[in-house]
Amino acid sequence: xxxxxxxxxxxxxxxxxxxxxxxxxxxxxxxxxxxxxxxxxxxxxxxxxxxxxxxxxxxxxxxxxxxxxxxxxxxxxxxxxxxxxxxxxxxxxxxxxxxxxxx
Numbered sequence: 001x002x003x004x005x006x007x008x009x010x011x012x013x014x015x016x017x018x019x020x021x022x023x024x025x026x027x028x029x030x031x032x033x034x035x036x037x038x039x040x041x042x043x044x045x046x047x048x049x050x051x052x053x054x055x056x057x058x059x060x061x062x063x064x065x066x067x068x069x070x071x072x073x074x075x076x077x078x079x080x081x082x083x084x085x086x087x088x089x090x091x092x093x094x095x096x097x098x099x100x101x102x103x
Contacts, residue, residue: 004043005099007034007092010060011072013048023072023087024048030089034096042096 009030011023024046031044047053049071055061060080063069070084076095082088 003041005038005041005096006075006077007031007042007044007096008047008057008075009044009072009087010047010049010054010057010075013051026087030087030092033089034092037093038096038100041100 009023009027011027014022014024027044027046031046034042034044045053047057049064057075057078059078060069060073060075063073063080063083064071069080072082072084072087073080074082074087074092076092076099079095081095082091
């Protein structure tokens, strides 16, 4: 494991005229709280659906394509910890804590 725990949130990009309650804004809010709670230990990245970064994660692209995963998708390191529903900060924190305890 690297020194930084990588969290990725994959969701549809905001519409061009969208503002306020977007998946990306929610991800940024969660990122700021996680970075404050785990300084220097967590990197959170929002990845828009069907972007170049999305297709660089083949197991997620396959899961979306075959319908076995729903959006948003949350990965901690390379493991999908959530598919569908609202972004769960508590699930992300639990996974981070488990990784930190095991290292």
